[in-house]
Amino acid sequence: MLTVENIDLYYGAAQALRRVSVAAEPGKITCVLGRNGVGKSSLLRAIVGHQPTRSGRITLDGKDLTPLRAYERAREGVAYVPQGREIFPLLTVRENLETGFARLPASERAISDELFDLFPILKSMLGRRGGDLSGGQQQQLAIARALVTKPRLLVLDEPTEGIQPSIIKDIGRAISYLRHQGKMAILLVEQYFDFARELADSYAVMERGEVVLAGKGAEMVESDVRRYLTV
Amino acid sequence: MDAAMDKPRQITQSLLYLDGVSVSFDGFKALNNLTLDLAHGEMRAIIGPNGAGKTTMMDVITGKTRPDTGEVLFNNGEIDLTRKDEAAIAQLGIGRKFQKPTVFEEHTVEDNILLALDSDRRVRGTLFWRLNGDGDRITQILKTIGLTAHRDRQAGSLSHGQKQWLEIGMLLAQDPKLLLVDEPVAGMTDAESMTTADLLRDIAKDHTVIVVEHDMEFVRRLGVKVTVLHEGSVLAEGTLDEVSANERVVEVYLGR
Numbered sequence: 001m002l003t004v005e006n007i008d009l010y011y012g013a014a015q016a017l018r019r020v021s022v023a024a025e026p027g028k029i030t031c032v033l034g035r036n037g038v039g040k041s042s043l044l045r046a047i048v049g050h051q052p053t054r055s056g057r058i059t060l061d062g063k064d065l066t067p068l069r070a071y072e073r074a075r076e077g078v079a080y081v082p083q084g085r086e087i088f089p090l091l092t093v094r095e096n097l098e099t100g101f102a103r104l105p106a107s108e109r110a111i112s113d114e115l116f117d118l119f120p121i122l123k124s125m126l127g128r129r130g131g132d133l134s135g136g137q138q139q140q141l142a143i144a145r146a147l148v149t150k151p152r153l154l155v156l157d158e159p160t161e162g163i164q165p166s167i168i169k170d171i172g173r174a175i176s177y178l179r180h181q182g183k184m185a186i187l188l189v190e191q192y193f194d195f196a197r198e199l200a201d202s203y204a205v206m207e208r209g210e211v212v213l214a215g216k217g218a219e220m221v222e223s224d225v226r227r228y229l230t231v
Numbered sequence: 232m233d234a235a236m237d238k239p240r241q242i243t244q245s246l247l248y249l250d251g252v253s254v255s256f257d258g259f260k261a262l263n264n265l266t267l268d269l270a271h272g273e274m275r276a277i278i279g280p281n282g283a284g285k286t287t288m289m290d291v292i293t294g295k296t297r298p299d300t301g302e303v304l305f306n307n308g309e310i311d312l313t314r315k316d317e318a319a320i321a322q323l324g325i326g327r328k329f330q331k332p333t334v335f336e337e338h339t340v341e342d343n344i345l346l347a348l349d350s351d352r353r354v355r356g357t358l359f360w361r362l363n364g365d366g367d368r369i370t371q372i373l374k375t376i377g378l379t380a381h382r383d384r385q386a387g388s389l390s391h392g393q394k395q396w397l398e399i400g401m402l403l404a405q406d407p408k409l410l411l412v413d414e415p416v417a418g419m420t421d422a423e424s425m426t427t428a429d430l431l432r433d434i435a436k437d438h439t440v441i442v443v444e445h446d447m448e449f450v451r452r453l454g455v456k457v458t459v460l461h462e463g464s465v466l467a468e469g470t471l472d473e474v475s476a477n478e479r480v481v482e483v484y485l486g487r
Contacts (some may be wrong), residue, residue: 013394014420015415015420113257190486191280192485194486231471231480231481
């Protein structure tokens with residue numbers, strides 16, 4: 001269980017997050033929605049440890065992550081699929097996946113078949129360089145690489161951005177499957193409203209660095225959320 | 232003088248006129264047949280979801296990116312901006328403010344404005360700047376941007392909002408014909424963002440301004456014509472109320 005309590009984040013003198021609180025339960029999908037520049041990615045960067053917070057607390061299953069560096073948080077089971085994917089273009093698909101081994105003991109360093117059940121395309125491309133994959137394939141690789149680390153928390157930043165509809169469906173199915181497995185909490189940042197609504201067990205809407213609306217996914221009222229997403 | 236200057240075009244009476252501008256990067260069309268018409272003295276707000284082409288449009292206007300096709304004309308069509316480099320375009324009076332404040336933190340507010348002034352940079356003028364009218368201009372600019380009381384403060388000690396205003400002041404010091412302002416209120420408090428809208432409205436009384444921003448309350452406060460970009464083209468244009476009532480605009484913002 002991830003809990004984020006009242007975090008503040010600054011870039012220089014500019015405040016990007018203002019007392020933001022959000023929670024993500026194992027076996028559930030929590031969606032964070034909002035327009036460009038409202039602080040969604042900053043929230044994720046705070047959670048994974050890429051950006052220091054000035055106040056507030058971030059815990060995973062009761063353990064305080066706030067003082068930990070990004071690699072220490074990864075060791076605690078935090079996995080991150082960044083916006084723009086950031087796969088290693090010159091490494092092969094297999095090597096990209098193997099970068100996720102770092103936090104695992106030697107006995108657990110294997111790529112499970114489950115991963116290829118989720119993203120079959122990767123199996124046929126193991127020897128290809130990451131940079132030669134299409135955008136959608138790279139997105140699947142980035143998610144698979146995160147899963148190799150056997151996370152307790154999976155954080156995804158706009159996995160549908162710029163991806164063709166058929167692959168968006170595959171990604172949606174994979175995320176639902178991971179929820180069903182119940183091993184990890186999933187925190188999903190999205191601007192694609194229908195995708196988020198279909199997946200969300202709970203949701204939070206951000207505006208100007210703050211959470212302005214939150215609730216259960218089933219109770220998400222389109223007109224309320226739309227107000228914050230559109231012009 | 233190049234050919235475009237010798238032969239005045241009758242195409243447009245606008246300060247800035249973009250027609251059929253396309254730019255692609257590796258097959259991705261960042262701008263796709265973009266058309267934009269900006270009158271002298273107008274302030275325009277540009278909005279649009281991620282990847283709509285807002286930044287590329289600014290890059291084309293300022294000469295950072297050269298369009299594959301299309302026309303970019305300045306000052307009643309007199310000047311073809313696609314033939315100019317970045318420095319020449321800045322000299323023509325097109326000033327750009329990027330999202331992140333980039334003031335000289337170690338210098339005072341006054342010195343920051345002084346450094347930006349478009350005045351005589353030879354030794355005499357620089358040493359005796361207080362005598363040659365620069366002092367008055369600085370006073371005027373500081374008044375416009377609301378930093379009069381902070382004239383002698385080190386810029387690094389200003390709040391985020393104040394730094395943004397100072398940088399807008401530095402832009403004004405160059406006396407530009409056209410100001411391009413990229414996401415000025417990101418990271419500002421609500422009060423600062425409303426003050427910024429009022430500041431830009433004030434500046435727009437005697438300048439032409441393009442503002443790119445995502446913050447809709449701010450755009451509402453600007454109270455100007457809005458252009459919505461999507462996939463490198465103009466999707467809608469009108470008042471904020473008109474574009475927000477447009478179903479296509481709503482769909483695009485929902486990612487559909």
